[in-house]
Amino acid sequence: MKIIVAIAFILILGSLGSALFFLMKDKGKSNRTVKALTMRVGFSVALFILVLLAYKFGLIQPTGIR
Numbered sequence: 595m596k597i598i599v600a601i602a603f604i605l606i607l608g609s610l611g612s613a614l615f616f617l618m619k620d621k622g623k624s625n626r627t628v629k630a631l632t633m634r635v636g637f638s639v640a641l642f643i644l645v646l647l648a649y650k651f652g653l654i655q656p657t658g659i660r
Contacts, residue, residue: 595653602641609634 613630620626648654 595648598644599641602637602644606634606637606641609637 609630613627613634616624616626616630645654649656
């Protein structure tokens, strides 16, 4: 589960970085920035749902504050 979450974070950060790159390169003349940010939101929502499902099926357990 840790590997899946780490991969999801890398995808989210990669999408955010590509959006920044497209924003600086295209100067607002194309939709590539919007598409990259849309993918970032999709990855974030998918990660949130994945964590909720993993908790529901007992794959992860809350540890609380130690």
